Amino acid sequence: MLKPDKAKWKIALFASVMAVAASAGLVGVQWLLQDEPSDLSISVMGTLYLLLFSILFFKLLRQSAQLEQVEREKEAQKLLDDTTLLYKNRVFKELAGTQIRMCKRNNWPAGLILMDIDRLAKINEKYGYDAGNQVLKHFATVLKETVRDSDLVARFDDDRFALLLPDCDAKNAKKVIQRIQARILEAPPKIEKSTIKIPFSSGVVSFNGKVAKLNHMLKRAGEALEAAKRRGGNRIELF
Structure with a gap:
């Protein structure tokens, strides 16, 4: 199991990688659509930005919630007897x-x-x-x-x-x-x-x-x- 600090660093690294990937993807889309009307290019880019970062935000929230749950369980294990779940x-x-x-x-x-x-x-x-x-x-x-x-x-x-x-x-x-x-x-x-x-x-x-x-x-x-x-x-x- 990851320690909390290491898990947070992994989340931050993942976010950075996703941001770079999203930027690279948008540059590619703009290049593909460079002969199209500018309004279409801007609309597609905006939609992709919204989609990619919505996915990223959801994943970060879920990982944060999972990390908090792990920490709560670890704290409970320190307080409660394993068999009866009563206080030690x-x-x-x-x-x-x-x-x-x-x-x-x-x-x-x-x-x-x-x-x-x-x-x-x-x-x-x-x-x-x-x-x-x-x-x-x-x-x-x-x-x-x-x-x-x-x-x-x-x-x-x-x-x-x-x-x-x-x-x-x-x-x-x-x-x-x-x-x-x-x-x-x-x-x-x-x-x-x-x-x-x-x-x-x-x-x-x-x-x-x-x-x-x-x-x-x-x-x-x-x-x-x-x-x-x-x-x-x-x-x-x-x-």
Whole structure:
């Protein structure tokens, strides 16, 4: 793939070559029509100029749009997990820090949920890693479709996901995770004609004050998640 600067130089070079070719072509046309009335020569030259440079302009616009699309895709790849298309761990932490500071300034509550798919390793063993990836994609899709646009969702680790809920206390955060559970139960993915259940554990923590930090919230949510898994999994624990 060309780097942006090199691509632009190629476009500029192409434009120059096309301009020279158009000029040479017009000189040839004028020479062919030198015995004809001057009005006809001028009309033909004008038409050819318009046609050639319309084609050139369209091609330049299309290449510019393609280049911008490539750059957007490259930027998205830096931010999003390849499998789930959710934010990566690092990106989530940066954005979550900003969201938490906003909640503090406005004295809003904020909820944080860590989720872990309980038996993903067994799904991988039984159906293969492609099936495991399908489960991850399905889980990520349900998360994105269930939460608000203002919420942050990320793939935090292999089978662990994080969800930050601005302006959401512990009670409402629990309702959110219950809706996610219901959606997962209602529409489990099908792999090789088999319906795959996706049990998962959740740890929920919230704050409504001026002192909470993201690392502190992550630690508490992680402790609640581990408690849920110790108690058999497929359950919600509040810190």
